[in-house]
Amino acid sequence: MDSLPIFRKILKFDWLLIFMIFLLVCIGCLSLYSAAGGDWNPWANRHFQRSIIGFVIALVIAITDIKIIYKYAWLPFIISIILLLTLYFTSSQGVNRWLDLGALKIQPSEIAKISIILALARYFHDINIRDYGKVLYSVLALLIAMPIIILTVIQPDLGTAIMQILIVAVIIFLAGLRIWLLFISLGAFIACMPLIWFNLHDYQKQRILTHLDPSLDSLGAGYHINQSKIALGSGGIFGKGFLHGSQSHLDFLPEKQTDFIFTMIGEEFGLAGTLFVLMIFALIMLYCTIISFLQSSQFSRLLCSGIVFMLFSYVFVNVGMVSGLLPVVGAPLPLISYGGSSMLTIFISFGIILSASVHRFDKIEIKNY
Amino acid sequence: MKKKKILIEEQMLSFSRRALLIGGLQIGALGLIVKHLYGIQVSDSQKYLSLSDSNRFNFSLIPSSRGSIFDRKGRILATNTGSFDIEIVPEWSQDIQETLYNLTKYVSIDEDEIKTILNIAKKQKSFIPITVKSNIDRQTVSRIAVNVPYLPGVSIERNERRIFPQGSLAVHVTGYVGRVSKSEQNKNSPELFLPGFRIGKSGIELQYDVDMRGLPGTKRVEVNSLGKVIRSSIEKDTIKGKNINLSLDIHLQTFALRRLQAGNDKLISVNEPKAKKVLDQNKLFAWQLRDDRDHINQNQKGDYVLPESGSVVVMDVNTGEVVVSVSAPTYDPNKFDPGISTSDWQMLSNHPRNPLINKTISGQYPPGSTFKMMVGLAALETGVITSKTKSFCPGYIEIGDMKFHCWHKHGHGSVDLQNAIAQSCDVFFYEIALKTGINNIARISREFGLGFPTGINLPGEKSGLIPDRKWKLDIKKQVWRPGETIIAGIGQGYVLATPIQLALMSARIANGGRKIKPTLLKTPILQTANLNSIKVSKENLNIIKKAMEKVSLDEFGTGRNFRLGIKGVEMAGKTGTVQVRRISTKERESEEGVIKNEDRIWEWRDHALYVGYAPMDKPRYAISVIVEHGGSGSSKAGPIARDIMEATLNDDPTRFIPSNPINKPLI
Structure with a gap:
């Protein structure tokens, strides 16, 4: 089958999706402008520049044939493992999530998320159709993802690792995991909880404990959650107004430009602001889910739905964390939080979704039949 | 071949069912978040709003009472007395300059003082109160208290003021207190940053300053956005500063000072016309007598002279x-x-x-x-x-x-x-x-x-x-x-x-x-x-x-x-x-x-x-x-x-x- 000429592909782009992404980037820039106390520097400008680069990357991926993506699906996975190993061997003691590549600093565990999705989508696509849903292959899929998860856990970056596990679980489930096995694994997971607890770092335990009762230690570890809730709550329905969030501007909010940016939006624009942001995310996810339904190959289906779930997990964990529903784990809000690695991951993901949408009628041949 | 197609269709169907299930779970989870946000931002908004305001004064320090100084017979040489001060919180005052000008209707504040206050306001965080005028009389207190609604950010605080009941008699021994200067501020003693805090600058007040200061207490204050205190509770009591008992006898001290100042001169009452004339002409004489003396020295030649030193x-x-x-x-x-x-x-x-x-x-x-x-x-x-x-x-x-x-x-x-x-x-x-x-x-x-x-x-x-x-x-x-x-x-x-x-x-x-x-x-x-x-x-x-x-x-x-x-x-x-x-x-x-x-x-x-x-x-x-x-x-x-x-x-x-x-x- 001949592939479409490039300009035809561009015409077939989902411009509504691109518009919504652009809208989120703009919200991000405005929020960063406010977080800097009404200044385009140091964050808003860079955020915008990065997103332009992101758009270019996404559009390049979008015009790339889905078959090519399929062909090289394992490559990012291998690169991720190499990066994670490099990080493991070069990092000194303590927490280290950043790999300094000279010009840019990246967070390999973020990039690893999308690479897991690509690898597993290809893996399940390649399984003989007769073996669909067989237990052996589900377990194998888990084993494939294991190196990345383990390397992420020992960083230690528990938050990202849990998100990775969830993404893997969702893909395995969508790829036809036997229902009874699902329940068994759930049971096993619950049984493993105490074991996990004893292997946690002290600060991780503290985070979970203070999550359960933040008021226990209002100037200690629970401080962030309390201050974040105060900021959100004091915003009310319509907020204190742009640039007028006292919590954020009096520095009661930690890291307001990255993980707690949603809180600042909530303080300055109230429930209206937070619901608006969540609605756009929901629309994007809905849109991408529809795209996944229209796919004609197992690879692109799993790819799209995996990405949707990844996006969901970002939003859910971030908003859940800042509103006190989940423990404090470092999780950015896609496209709005300041930070390069997650933005790169997100734009690559959208590029893949766009490509899948453009090439949705392309069939990828099924091997081993 | 047919079987393969059926299998593919089955796979697709299964995917769709499962994807819908996952989608449903996601919607449920988002719904949970929305409900939670609604709870914080709408139902409990009032509570968080007041917490947000009280954040500014979450824990405030209560200055401890400075120790007194007594002479050898228990007479007070230095102690504290209540004083009403006008304070202003720039954050609560829309236009601090205008508020200050309005304030001049009730209490005299000159241009220089206003300039100083505006300068301080620029330098420090806007929620820290600034003292506008210290030790105002009760009449002014009530006049301002009535007009506080028209003076946003202004409040009247009762603070402690240092007094030396003996005036100038033992000043070189007791020393005096004053505001904390920039170089005296110390991160380990947060009370030094309080607006009304005084520390010893000379004499005994300086020598035993740390002992006499005592330790500050802490207070948890909740205030609404207009600055009205909704609730305050004491977290830690203050520890009063140590009293100092001096070996000095203030009566003898007084006698000695007066005797020294008199020397061999004749003392003329300031009410005498001649003495009055001298005081009018000589600024230094007038200034020195103003504090504590009602006599002027006249030497043996008949000249009016400064008291002996x-x-x-x-x-x-x-x-x-x-x-x-x-x-x-x-x-x-x-x-x-x-x-x-x-x-x-x-x-x-x-x-x-x-x-x-x-x-x-x-x-x-x-x-x-x-x-x-x-x-x-x-x-x-x-x-x-x-x-x-x-x-x-x-x-x-x-x-x-x-x-x-x-x-x-x-x-x-x-x-x-x-x-x-x-x-x-x-x-x-x-x-x-x-x-x-x-x-x-x-x-x-x-x-x-x-x-x-x-x-x-x-x-x-x-x-x-x-x-x-x-x-x-x-x-x-x-x-x-x-x-x-x-x-x-x-x-x-x-x-x-x-x-x-x-x-x-x-x-x-x-x-x-x-x-x-x-x-x-x-x-x-x-x-x-x-x-x-x-x-x-x-x-x-x-x-x-x-x-x-x-x-x-x-x-x-x-x-x-x-x-x-x-x-x-x-x-x-x-x-x-x-x-x-x-x-x-x-x-x-x-x-x-x-x-x-x-x-x-x-x-x-x-x-x-x-x-x-x-x-x-x-x-x-x-x-x-x-x-x-x-x-x-x-x-x-x-x-x-x-x-x-x-x-x-x-x-x-x-x-x-x-x-x-x-x-x-x-x-």
């Missing part, structure tokens, strides 16, 4: 307790809290008689003839003379090509040591100083407390100066010359001593050479426990004491005219008259002779000194008096010392029982 120290010879510590002129410490005005500060710092300096510990004067006890004792100890050694005084002595004069133009004739002290013969001491040598004189003087800071518990003490050969070589880079020993023999030249050192010297002579240390605190029991004694022979010391007694008792003694008026009680001592300018040969040999002290300008007149102790048979108190440019020791300083000593002994019913005798075992 100088210093008086009265010390317990057994314990080292300082009962009187006067430094004149004084000033009112109450003016430093909330903050001294620029004009007052100008007056104080440019005053020709240096009121800001505590002359008892920081004023360094040549001791003059009061140093002769040290020279005499050094000569006896070195063995160059005995008490019987006599010398002839023709009124001057020629050594080399230099001529040194005795104060008595016609000479004292043949004198021994005791008579030389009693009549203050200079020639005798020129001779024995030269024989004894400067290093021996210095060694003895230092034993008696000269040349080093005495270690009294006040900041800023000076060490005085006892020169010797090594000092001259090290500091002046010159060899010591014999002529300098001669001059040092009468306590002039390089020799310098502070009034507290002179009092200490006479106390150590009086108590038989026990090395007491001066203190301003009332409980110095530990100090007297293990006192070393000065290594001088008791006999030699007694010769000196007898000589000091002769000053009062001998018919030619310089102190014969100011004996104590208490029956059976006599004072031993020594006068001193210190030349502050060189008398030229031409002047000395002119027809009129040396220009009389009263005819010189004030700065060129002699210092009048007196040191002594009483009662002479069972010494209890030592005294030193210095009248700056006051003339002669016997006519000016001596009578002052006599009156103060008399008052001290009369005031103390236990005057014949040595306090805390050292042979009494300590419990």
Whole structure:
């Protein structure tokens, strides 16, 4: 089958999706402008520049044939493992999530998320159709993802690792995991909880404990959650107004430009602001889910739905964390939080979704039949 | 082939079902988040809003109450009183400048003050209150309280203010308090950042500042966005600062200060027309009298003059307790809290008689003839003379090509040591100083407390100066010359001593050479426990004491005219008259002779000194008096010392029982 000429592909782009992404980037820039106390520097400008680069990357991926993506699906996975190993061997003691590549600093565990999705989508696509849903292959899929998860856990970056596990679980489930096995694994997971607890770092335990009762230690570890809730709550329905969030501007909010940016939006624009942001995310996810339904190959289906779930997990964990529903784990809000690695991951993901949408009628041949 | 297609379709269907399930879960999870956000941002919004506001004052410090200062009889020298202050929180005031201008309708604030406040507001965080005006009266309080709704951000706070009920009487001892300056701020003491916080700046207030501060408490305050306190609860109580009990007797202090200031002058009431005229013409007079005096000095020539300045120290010879510590002129410490005005500060710092300096510990004067006890004792100890050694005084002595004069133009004739002290013969001491040598004189003087800071518990003490050969070589880079020993023999030249050192010297002579240390605190029991004694022979010391007694008792003694008026009680001592300018040969040999002290300008007149102790048979108190440019020791300083000593002994019913005798075992 001949592939479409490039300009035809561009015409077939989902411009509504691109518009919504652009809208989120703009919200991000405005929020960063406010977080800097009404200044385009140091964050808003860079955020915008990065997103332009992101758009270019996404559009390049979008015009790339889905078959090519399929062909090289394992490559990012291998690169991720190499990066994670490099990080493991070069990092000194303590927490280290950043790999300094000279010009840019990246967070390999973020990039690893999308690479897991690509690898597993290809893996399940390649399984003989007769073996669909067989237990052996589900377990194998888990084993494939294991190196990345383990390397992420020992960083230690528990938050990202849990998100990775969830993404893997969702893909395995969508790829036809036997229902009874699902329940068994759930049971096993619950049984493993105490074991996990004893292997946690002290600060991780503290985070979970203070999550359960933040008021226990209002100037200690629970401080962030309390201050974040105060900021959100004091915003009310319509907020204190742009640039007028006292919590954020009096520095009661930690890291307001990255993980707690949603809180600042909530303080300055109230429930209206937070619901608006969540609605756009929901629309994007809905849109991408529809795209996944229209796919004609197992690879692109799993790819799209995996990405949707990844996006969901970002939003859910971030908003859940800042509103006190989940423990404090470092999780950015896609496209709005300041930070390069997650933005790169997100734009690559959208590029893949766009490509899948453009090439949705392309069939990828099924091997081993 | 068909089977494959069916399988693919099955796979797709299964995917769709499962994807819908996952989608449903995601919608459910998002719904949970929305519900949670609704709960925070709508249902509990009020609670969080007030928490957000209270965040600004989540924990506030309660300043502790500063310890008071009492005199030896429990009279208050420094304490705190309630004061109403106007404060403004810039954050709650939409336009701070406008609010301040509105405020001027009710209380006087000048342009400079407004500028200062606006400057402070720019520099610090906007939720920290700034004091606009301190210590406002009740009428103003109520007028502002009524109008607070129209003065956003303004509030009236009740704070503590430092007061010194004795005014200027003991300011050099108590010191004063003031605002914390930038360099005094310290991250470990957060209370220093409180707007109304005061710390000790001088005297006892500075010396025991940390003890007197106490520890601040903490308060949790919830305020709404208009600044109204909704709730406040005390988290930690304050710990009150320590009280300080001084050895000072404020009544004696008052008497001593007034007596010193009066000198030998006539006191004219300020209500007299003549005095009023003088006050109108002379700004300095008016300023100095404003604080605490209602009389003006008129000297023997009939001129109106400033009160005498100088210093008086009265010390317990057994314990080292300082009962009187006067430094004149004084000033009112109450003016430093909330903050001294620029004009007052100008007056104080440019005053020709240096009121800001505590002359008892920081004023360094040549001791003059009061140093002769040290020279005499050094000569006896070195063995160059005995008490019987006599010398002839023709009124001057020629050594080399230099001529040194005795104060008595016609000479004292043949004198021994005791008579030389009693009549203050200079020639005798020129001779024995030269024989004894400067290093021996210095060694003895230092034993008696000269040349080093005495270690009294006040900041800023000076060490005085006892020169010797090594000092001259090290500091002046010159060899010591014999002529300098001669001059040092009468306590002039390089020799310098502070009034507290002179009092200490006479106390150590009086108590038989026990090395007491001066203190301003009332409980110095530990100090007297293990006192070393000065290594001088008791006999030699007694010769000196007898000589000091002769000053009062001998018919030619310089102190014969100011004996104590208490029956059976006599004072031993020594006068001193210190030349502050060189008398030229031409002047000395002119027809009129040396220009009389009263005819010189004030700065060129002699210092009048007196040191002594009483009662002479069972010494209890030592005294030193210095009248700056006051003339002669016997006519000016001596009578002052006599009156103060008399008052001290009369005031103390236990005057014949040595306090805390050292042979009494300590419990």
